[in-house]
Amino acid sequence: MEGLNRPLPHPITPETQPYWDGLKKHKLMLPNCEACGPFFYPRILCPKCHSPNLTWIEASGRGRLFSFEIAYQAFNPEFKIEPPYILAMIELDEGPRIMSNLIHIKPDPMVVKCDMPVEVVFEKLTEDITIPLFQPAKRIGGRLV
Amino acid sequence: MKELSNSVCIVGVDESDEIGIVPHKSQLTLQMEAIRNATRDAGLEIADIDGIFAPGGVDTANQHSPAVLAEALGIIPRYVDGTGLGGGSFMIMVGHAIVALYHGLCDVAVIAHGESGRSRVGIAPRCINKSLSGQFEFPYGFGHAPTYFGMITTRHMHEYGTTLEQWAQVAVSTRAWAGLNPKARFREPITIEDVISSRPICYPLNLLNCCLVTDAGGAVVLTRADRAKDCVKKPVFVKGAGEAAEHLMLTQMKKLPFSEATRVSGKKAFTMAGVMRSDIDHLMLYDNFTSAPPLMLESLGFAEPGEGVDFFAEGRSTPGGSLTINTNGGGLSYTHTGMYGIFAIIETVRQLRGECGERQVPNVNLSLVNGMAGMFSAAGTLILSDQT
């Protein structure tokens, strides 16, 4: 699409629509198995116990940087953000891991560290699509808030 | 499973006539040359082939489909397998071929690959399963192999303190082998410093931490052990074969940076072969990135988690070393089309036959070749020997 600096999530499927609907309202929603707890990505059976008894829960938006990379070039012609940028794997406090970008921090391996606490930032791309990005968790008086 | 061990032999292996940068040949030509050359190496005719194995998954737009090869060769194989999981599919397909051959579902199986990975002659763009990656990875800039493999590598460095110098050692060792292989794309020796100072691609991966992208074909011909006696070259027995699949997206990899698929695959291969890790004389470990072989050593149980890099320290893996690894120069320095697995099998067979000239490792009787498909998404492990 014109003017967008990154590819839109595509194709969105009926099973994942509630996730994207939640993001539009600045809620990070996770599919949740009544027996095993939340997981990611949305699908019709729990990947642990294969139960179909699934609900949705709102995640806290907090987690840790499980791993990262610093991209020094574009790897996808539709992704137009100026390198270097940080590719991030986030482990949410609720357990599931998701891919994202870490922003509001210098893309430098001396600065970015695995396991650093992070929090979600909602990035609106279009009227229909908002994606979850992450930034270092804010601290007030040395404490995470 | 035990009765399958040693029941089938690899009797023919070869590359296409040319490998490396081959802009004057289509992908189909690379595939056909490899099949013809490997069949000739076995002392067989193309008309003898009645089983075709090629990674014709949807992710490669069926350009590697067994039907494409049957059509091109003008034969109607009575057994086909299109297991297309990625570059390690060829190890997995050897496992499938031994079952088919053992049961007489086919008599001469060819496992074939050819890819105009660099010049992209006669090849459609790679299409990726967008239904999941397209939603949950591409919007953040993911898409090519380094954007995934670096993620595994960074976490390993965090958990175990592995250093960039230690990964670089893998590239240095592999290049030393490439220097002895006339078919290798890059043969000049490199140093750890060369790797560390090469162009950054995607931290922690620099250019020399990444495999090549080349044009090449490769094929392997198998038949039952009773029939292998009539072939021209010394037969190489498939003692053990294993496979497993775990995930597509790295967020779903349960023990990252440890590969469960590799662990399961390796365990199955060792059980079938009835040998110990300490019996292995020579290793071929799929090297799309410098961190892959050490991580495989950990997942296969050769090393404790975090200690796989030690196998590359102090010249242990290099020519003259105590446990030689990736003796053709690997995906890092010899060739990597996009799906390297077939070439690792070819080198294993040549080492077991004693055909490797300057780079021949002395007294190789038992070799393990491990393939990775995708980003540790799936694994295939083979234990091969020149004797039953």
Ligand SMILES: [Zn+2]
């Ligand atoms: Zn469950």
